[in-house]
Amino acid sequence: MDLDTVRTFVAAADAGRFQEAASELTLTQQAVSKRIAALERSLGVRLFTRTPRGAELTIDGRAFLPHARELLRAAERALASVRTGRRALRIDVLNSRGAGSGLMRGFHGAHPETELDVLMLLGIEEAVAAIRSGAVDGSFRAVAAPGHPLPEDLRSVRVLDEPLLLLTGPDHALARARSVTLAELAAHRIWMPGLLPGSEWAAYYAELSAEFGLTIEATGPNFGSDVLLDTIADTPALATFTGGHTRLLWPAGHDLRRIPVTDPTPVYPHSFLWHRDNAHPALAALRAHLAAASPGHDAPGTWTPGWTPGWTRGH
Template sequence: MDLDAVRTVVTAADAGRFQDAAAELSITQQAVSKRIATLEKTLGVRLFTRTARGVKLTIDGQAFLPHARGLLRAEERAVASVRPGRRALRVDVIGRRLAPAALLHDFHREHPEIELDVVTLFDVDAAINAIRAGTIDASFRAVTMPGRQLPDDIGVARAFDEPIQLLTGPAHELAAARAVTPAELAGHRIWVPGIVPGTEWAAYYDALATAFALTIETTGPDFGTEPLLDTLAGSRSLATFVGERTHLLWPADHDLRRIAVCGPTPVYPHSLLWHRDNPHPALATLRDHLSPERREPPAAETWTPAWA
């Protein structure tokens, strides 16, 4: 498959206009159209449709896009394999709004000379497989799940214990509280859509609910962060849990409230995973940045699952 055409598809999908893709690729708009048309002919499907604002992916284009990105990553790995030490440090952060991304951003501010490639994988198994395959250099995960035994070639170190907060709308019974205890949350409906059984975050919330007799609901489809915040803003009974360093934005009229949970403070145990034989020179710098000596002291009383 013509990787220049694949790269053109990905660039056009991200840009939303062939003209912008042409500028980014330093080719003509006609060349962009020709590359995509040739690839569409090879595949036997249309990848884009034109709109008043530019172009958008068809259903087939949406199905093809993640595989196209995978092809380009494979190309990067092939090139990097003969240029050791020159590629970016590739790190999995679970989600770009979550605490690991904030930790990596702190690292980037302290070491701007180190090039980073930030990726988001699904769960700890995907992260371990990617580390062993060499497609990423490190991953932030909660890994000490019940019955889990890490492979001997995977290194792990605790990176950050993130306090969990309660997020409510202005009409919620607890909205005016500056802090609540886990025991005070018993009987309240806490909605955390998107919890997938078998994942590390599912294990964490299962342990949290059991420890404090909490009702953590996962019902309904996960439409993303914005619909969740919209629902909370108008609800008198629903609340959710968020990490202290989870980056959230919402309209001013939502008037959502972040409420500290303490006595004890539940914390989510983020760890860093890496391959013990990984020679990337920046990996040691990242590990040193996350060393225990550099961490802020924990809250007076914290809770983590027994497996952590």
């Protein structure tokens, strides 16, 4: 369908007169009439009825109008997807309370003029597919996990090592500890609902538990962080891990405790992924911001999985 004829139809429908539509579109009235006639021939229906007051939509014209508007909106979205300098920077942060979201809040504070679309995709396969298709410009992930090689057309940079904290309720055996070692945690149950098989975080916790003999349970459905916090607060036998940069809110009556983990401190390696051919001007500014804000990685006394990438991958 010729979008110029659709655009002319919508302008004529809004104006109610072909002459006014012609003026809006910088066309002659004859050109407008020809476009409308061509559209009517392609659809096989009459769209307007001429009246002394102008042009009124027929019943078919009224039925077609909302779809015509959507066709024009779809065309605008299609153009915006490739006009990288004229659309918002689209970034996947995985979840609203995690470290990736915090890094993007920092970028927004430093660059308030940059228009942002923040998305929350689920698995790394979905994130990689979205980057490769152009649906998003970048994603915060732990890359290079077993079974998740980074495609050749993607690039990544390690941006943050997030220390894990132990989260317990007030009656847990470790609730009053100033810190706890990984060796001490081997005697306790750690509940991590939502460890999806094949996800990068499931691979992380699988290697952590194997290396230090931890009992990490992923049983039960994942009803979200609020239910997790309720359960931890009310169950003395359970604890969970939370990221040191993760924002959690809970009722004061829960009296939850966030306890540093040491000897060594497990850290979650966050990387930023993007497509090597992405030319969005704000993407370069974001990468520069992340590089300047990065505190470094592999600090003494910390642990990351053996598959953790180095500081950069690709160029």
